[in-house]
Amino acid sequence: MTDQTVKVSSKLEPSSEQQVASEQQASSETLVQIRGLYKKFNISGDFLDQLKFKGGKIVREQEFVHAINGVNLDIQKGEALCVVGESGCGKSTVARTVMGLITPTAGTISYRGERIDDLNDKQLLPYRKKMQMIFQNPYASLNPRMTIGQTLEEPVRLHNPDWSAQQVRDKVHEVMFSVGIDPSWGERFAHEFSGGQRQRISIARALAVDPEFIVADEPISALDVSIQAQVLNLLMDAQEKRNLTYLFITHDLAVVEHFGTRVAVMYLGTLCELATTKTLFAKPRHPYTQALMSAIPRLEDDRPPHIKLQGEVPTPVNLPSGCVFHGRCPYANERCKQEIPQLITTEEGGQVACHGVEEGRL
Amino acid sequence: MPLLEVKNLDVSFGLRSGEIKALRNINFTLERGERLGLVGESGAGKSVLGFSILNLIAKPGRISAGEIYFEGRNLAELSPEELRSVRGNRISMIFQDPMMTLNPVLTIGQQMIECLQAHRKINKDNARTIAVQKLKQVQIPSPETRIDQYPHELSGGMRQRVVIAIGLLMDPDIIIADEPTTALDVTIQAEIMELMVELCERNNVALILITHDLGVVSQVTQKALVMYAGRVIEQGPTREIINDAQHPYTQGLMNALPQMAIPGQRLNQIRGAMPGLQSIPTGCAFNPRCDYVVEACTKQLPGYTVSGNCQVACHMVADMKKAQQAPEEVSS
Numbered sequence: 001m002t003d004q005t006v007k008v009s010s011k012l013e014p015s016s017e018q019q020v021a022s023e024q025q026a027s028s029e030t031l032v033q034i035r036g037l038y039k040k041f042n043i044s045g046d047f048l049d050q051l052k053f054k055g056g057k058i059v060r061e062q063e064f065v066h067a068i069n070g071v072n073l074d075i076q077k078g079e080a081l082c083v084v085g086e087s088g089c090g091k092s093t094v095a096r097t098v099m100g101l102i103t104p105t106a107g108t109i110s111y112r113g114e115r116i117d118d119l120n121d122k123q124l125l126p127y128r129k130k131m132q133m134i135f136q137n138p139y140a141s142l143n144p145r146m147t148i149g150q151t152l153e154e155p156v157r158l159h160n161p162d163w164s165a166q167q168v169r170d171k172v173h174e175v176m177f178s179v180g181i182d183p184s185w186g187e188r189f190a191h192e193f194s195g196g197q198r199q200r201i202s203i204a205r206a207l208a209v210d211p212e213f214i215v216a217d218e219p220i221s222a223l224d225v226s227i228q229a230q231v232l233n234l235l236m237d238a239q240e241k242r243n244l245t246y247l248f249i250t251h252d253l254a255v256v257e258h259f260g261t262r263v264a265v266m267y268l269g270t271l272c273e274l275a276t277t278k279t280l281f282a283k284p285r286h287p288y289t290q291a292l293m294s295a296i297p298r299l300e301d302d303r304p305p306h307i308k309l310q311g312e313v314p315t316p317v318n319l320p321s322g323c324v325f326h327g328r329c330p331y332a333n334e335r336c337k338q339e340i341p342q343l344i345t346t347e348e349g350g351q352v353a354c355h356g357v358e359e360g361r362l
Numbered sequence: 363m364p365l366l367e368v369k370n371l372d373v374s375f376g377l378r379s380g381e382i383k384a385l386r387n388i389n390f391t392l393e394r395g396e397r398l399g400l401v402g403e404s405g406a407g408k409s410v411l412g413f414s415i416l417n418l419i420a421k422p423g424r425i426s427a428g429e430i431y432f433e434g435r436n437l438a439e440l441s442p443e444e445l446r447s448v449r450g451n452r453i454s455m456i457f458q459d460p461m462m463t464l465n466p467v468l469t470i471g472q473q474m475i476e477c478l479q480a481h482r483k484i485n486k487d488n489a490r491t492i493a494v495q496k497l498k499q500v501q502i503p504s505p506e507t508r509i510d511q512y513p514h515e516l517s518g519g520m521r522q523r524v525v526i527a528i529g530l531l532m533d534p535d536i537i538i539a540d541e542p543t544t545a546l547d548v549t550i551q552a553e554i555m556e557l558m559v560e561l562c563e564r565n566n567v568a569l570i571l572i573t574h575d576l577g578v579v580s581q582v583t584q585k586a587l588v589m590y591a592g593r594v595i596e597q598g599p600t601r602e603i604i605n606d607a608q609h610p611y612t613q614g615l616m617n618a619l620p621q622m623a624i625p626g627q628r629l630n631q632i633r634g635a636m637p638g639l640q641s642i643p644t645g646c647a648f649n650p651r652c653d654y655v656v657e658a659c660t661k662q663l664p665g666y667t668v669s670g671n672c673q674v675a676c677h678m679v680a681d682m683k684k685a686q687q688a689p690e691e692v693s694s
Contacts (some may be wrong), residue, residue: 024543037653050529086547086550087547089463121634139393148442194635196635197635224403224404224474224636225403225574225618225619226403226614226615226618226632226635226636227403227575227635228618228633229436229618229619229620229629229630229631230631230632230633232620233629233631236628237628251548252620253547254577254619254620254621255620257620257621257625258621258623258625258626258629259620260622277625291549292549294550294552295548295551295552296548296575296577297548297552297575297577297578297580297581298580298581298621299556299576299580299604299616299619299621299622300580306553306556308553309549312507312517312519312520312550313517313547317633321584326522355585
């Protein structure tokens with residue numbers, strides 16, 4: 001265990017060039033700033049479960065899932081930053097950490113330059129009004145025992161305690177109307193709605209307090225294709241009308257290409273590539289991004305062949321040394337196995353964490 | 363004679379509130395070695411169709427009309443014993459969630475050997491040899507050791523490979539795969555799909571792929587059936603459907619994909635949602651959501667119009683074809 005703590009703290013010191021790069025990026029427009037974020041989950045159970053009998057002695061052993069390993073990210077005002085990656089890469093953990101639903105193990109999160117990751121619930125309240133979240137499963141994220149009117153009124157009343165009942169009702173009507181749900185349906189319960197409608201209600205709940213920043217964790221992956229398009233359009237409309245900033249978590253690259261301003265590709269808790277959507281789709285640099293993009297099922301007949309990766313995603317319990325991708329990377333060399341690559345800026349303006357790109361091999 | 367022929371198939375569910383027709387008048391054929399895709403949104407009836415081929419629909423559902431001919435025998439009329447000799451043997455099925463399909467308390471080997479011994483007189487050692495060989499076919503590394511592991515010791519992609527290996531055990535003629543990669547990541551999905559196509563081609567196995575993903579259908583299948591509210595609304599060669607969809611619903615579905623829109627612009631959405639089976643509109647089930655609707659659409663169930671190599675259930679197909687050929691006239 002001590003060994004791991006040491007490793008974490010040594011990773012924490014950002015290299016000088018990284019610091020310079022991040023400072024250049026941090027313009028006045030930055031809404032959310034994530035610096036050196038780490039999150040590990042203890043999966044070794046309670047104290048008695050941790051005791052193991054080894055070599056004639058009882059020792060205490062702990063295991064950790066290293067969900068996020070040193071992520072630096074700036075979310076600019078008005079953009080839709082998409083985070084993509086396979087399951088288990090830590091993208092949802094990033095979303096939840098930004099929202100303050102999970103406390104990070106190390107690192108800071110700032111909102112408009114003010115640190116929010118160490119605030120208590122009461123201090124967080126004004127930020128909660130500005131940051132809202134939309135969850136993946138609209139069947140689980142709405143309270144089945146509340147009418148949707150009650151569901152939508154609750155956050156409005158909580159964040160605007162001095163409003164009259166009429167003001168609250170007007171606000172709820174307005175957001176319901178804006179997401180295409182008939183305001184007269186407020187008496188109904190969540191089970192009376194279809195999946196697409198429920199997701200609209202979830203979006204309405206997020207919009208009800210007039211936030212400026214929305215974290216959406218796979219908001220459309222539980223929906224059908226024709227409904228996905230409706231919800232995605234709704235999110236884009238809301239962004240235009242309300243000048244929203246999105247942190248959009250998804251595994252679907254086709255959605256990213258359409259929706260995102262910038263894309264962050266994650267693998268095993270680390271950021272491997274960060275670029276504008278146009279740059280990334282025109283010329284992906286990281287070998288993992290290339291493999292991920294070649295795996296999208298396309299309609300066209302003449303698509304380039306799928307790049308096969310060897311092996312499977314390693315578990316985040318025992319992280320590989322060096323570049324976390326080296327075990328599956330066709331271009332890995334000795335350096336990749338030992339040294340953790342830092343994000344470097346490419347000539348296209350994107351950022352990529354790959355020794356191969358840095359050395360000019362790729 | 364085609365390998366599988368489904369004729370006028372109706373499946374209904376008897377509920378207290380009355381009988382609901384989950385499938386209405388389904389017709390299609392499948393040749394040996396052919397790969398067929400069943401596409402549609404949730405509730406369209408694609409899974410019910412896949413299950414009904416093996417008569418696997420749970421009560422209160424039943425095949426209320428129609429025939430399913432497989433090698434000259436009508437599967438809809440077979441006794442449970444006769445059906446058992448077909449299931450898993452001549453026609454096998456792969457389900458969506460590999461964790462639910464595999465028995466968690468048996469090793470992979472035990473499950474595979476059990477399946478072999480259920481269908482053939484074979485001793486354990488020989489069955490094990492076949493099992494190892496099938497695991498090798500689905501590219502599981504070191505199958506000799508993997509075979510003694512339990513499902514929870516494998517990753518999701520590996521588990522689905524094991525399920526495919528079990529599906530292939532008896533060298534079936536048809537594999538029905540119900541959303542086999544929906545629970546998996548894109549990179550794993552691409553690998554599994556490639557593997558399935560390769561195995562089907564090598565062993566001359568026909569595949570019925572049930573999916574909601576038009577991209578997967580386009581990549582894997584040769585023929586496709588598009589379903590909506592319990593009916594096939596369009597069927598034909600996959601390439602023709604993808605490149606030149608005739609039915610307004612298929613067109614809408616295709617245009618709703620993010621890859622079909624200009625980045626940053628709004629997606630082309632289909633308004634509304636698919637009706638529940640209790641409240642299917644009269645006439646064409648798609649008419650409340652359709653942009654080309656005319657009076658006939660709300661009154662009369664459209665028959666199948668042949669257009670190219672496709673069959674389309676739409677009143678307006680002939681007119682739309684004309685409009686496509688002379689777009690200027692329409693705009694004026």
